[in-house]
Amino acid sequence: MKYIINNFNLFDLQAKLKSFLSKNYKNKYYKRIKQKIFSYINLCNDYYVNSGKFLLKDLIKKYFKNKFSTFYYWANKILIAYKNNDFAELLLKSTIPNNINYQYSDDIRKIICDLYFEYCNKHAGGVLSLFYNLKKGIHGEELKNKAPKNLKTFFRWLKKDERWLKIKNKIKEIKKQHPRYEVKEIGLLQMDAKYFVPSKFPVDKKYYVYDFIDEKTRLALGYVYDKLSTDNAIDAVKKAISDFKNIFDIIITRIRTDNGSEFINNYRNNQKISVKKTNFTQFLTDKNILHQTTPVRSPQSNVKIERFHQNYTKLFVFEEKILNAVSLQNKLNDYYYFYNFERVHKSLNFQTPFNFLNSLSLIK
Known part of the structure; x- marks a missing residue:
C-alpha cells in the first residue's frame, strides 16, 4: 500500500524516528511532531497485526481522529524522509513570516483591537470598514504602516480577542429568543416551481417541476411539465392531492405559493394594483x-x-445521460422515495419524514 511502509522496514523506521525525536526534544513543536509520528507508527503496526480485519480508513479514524488529509500529509512526509535518510524535514517550521513587513508586535495588535471595538460601538462599523479606513490613513500614518496588510490577518486578530467572544455569545442569546418556526398541523403545504435548463442540468430541453412539501413532516413530491401555466399548476395540485392522500394519508388544507403568474393575476385598475382570483385559486x-x-x-x-430545491444541484452532478421528461420524472421519483423514506432529518430529531409522520399518528 502506498502510504503504509513495508513490513520489513517498519522496525528500522521506528528505530530511526525514535533517534530523531531524542535529538530534537528541545524543539518548540516537539510534542506535535511526536504525536503525529507515533500515530503513524501505531497505525502501521495495527495494520500488519490485524491484517484483513480493518480497512485503512478505519485505522485513520482511530489514530488520526478521522482526519484523512492529516494522515496522507504525514505519511508522505515520513516515507520521503526515510527514503532520503533525512528526517530534518519532519521538523515543523515557525509560522512567523520571514518578510519583516508582515511581522507585527503585540502592542500594535492590542491598539488595533481596541480601536475596532471602540469604532464598532460608536459608528456601528464593521471589520471591512475599519480595515479600509486604516489603509487610507484616516486613523493616522503610524497605524496605516503598521496595520495588517491582509484582511484575514486583521480578522483573525479580532476573533482571538476576548471581547469578540462576548459579542458572539450575545448574538447566540438573541437567536435563542427567536425559536425555529414550525407549524402544528399536517396538510399545510408549500408549493413552488423549479427550472431545469440544459445549461445547468442534463436535460434535452427546458423543463419545470412543480414541487410540494408538507411543512410539518417535510414529506415532498413533485411533477415534471414542459411549461409554466395555470393549467399545469392545477394539474400538479390534482396529482398532489391524490398522492398525498393515497401514499401518506394526508389531506391538504392549505397551499402557499409565491406570486407567479400561474398562481395569481396582477392587473392595474386606476393606477392601483389589485389581485384577481385566477382559475388556480x-x-x-x-x-x-x-x-x-x-x-x-x-x-x-x-x-x-x-431549501428543498437546493438538493437538485447535487442530485445531478454525476448524471451523464441526457434526460427527457419521462426519465427526469423517474429520476426525481427515486429521489423522493429516498428523501421521504430513507434520509434522516436533523429538524425531525434524526427521523425520516415518513417515520416522523407515523410517530405523530401514534401520539394521537
Whole structure:
C-alpha cells in the first residue's frame, strides 16, 4: 500500500524516528511532531497485526481522529524522509513570516483591537470598514504602516480577542429568543416551481417541476411539465392531492405559493394594483383548500421548498445521460422515495419524514 511502509522496514523506521525525536526534544513543536509520528507508527503496526480485519480508513479514524488529509500529509512526509535518510524535514517550521513587513508586535495588535471595538460601538462599523479606513490613513500614518496588510490577518486578530467572544455569545442569546418556526398541523403545504435548463442540468430541453412539501413532516413530491401555466399548476395540485392522500394519508388544507403568474393575476385598475382570483385559486377554493401567497420578493416565506430545491444541484452532478421528461420524472421519483423514506432529518430529531409522520399518528 502506498502510504503504509513495508513490513520489513517498519522496525528500522521506528528505530530511526525514535533517534530523531531524542535529538530534537528541545524543539518548540516537539510534542506535535511526536504525536503525529507515533500515530503513524501505531497505525502501521495495527495494520500488519490485524491484517484483513480493518480497512485503512478505519485505522485513520482511530489514530488520526478521522482526519484523512492529516494522515496522507504525514505519511508522505515520513516515507520521503526515510527514503532520503533525512528526517530534518519532519521538523515543523515557525509560522512567523520571514518578510519583516508582515511581522507585527503585540502592542500594535492590542491598539488595533481596541480601536475596532471602540469604532464598532460608536459608528456601528464593521471589520471591512475599519480595515479600509486604516489603509487610507484616516486613523493616522503610524497605524496605516503598521496595520495588517491582509484582511484575514486583521480578522483573525479580532476573533482571538476576548471581547469578540462576548459579542458572539450575545448574538447566540438573541437567536435563542427567536425559536425555529414550525407549524402544528399536517396538510399545510408549500408549493413552488423549479427550472431545469440544459445549461445547468442534463436535460434535452427546458423543463419545470412543480414541487410540494408538507411543512410539518417535510414529506415532498413533485411533477415534471414542459411549461409554466395555470393549467399545469392545477394539474400538479390534482396529482398532489391524490398522492398525498393515497401514499401518506394526508389531506391538504392549505397551499402557499409565491406570486407567479400561474398562481395569481396582477392587473392595474386606476393606477392601483389589485389581485384577481385566477382559475388556480378558484380550483383550490372548490377543493376546500386555502391559497396563501408570500410577500413580494420574500422567498424566505416559502423557505422549506426553496431549501428543498437546493438538493437538485447535487442530485445531478454525476448524471451523464441526457434526460427527457419521462426519465427526469423517474429520476426525481427515486429521489423522493429516498428523501421521504430513507434520509434522516436533523429538524425531525434524526427521523425520516415518513417515520416522523407515523410517530405523530401514534401520539394521537
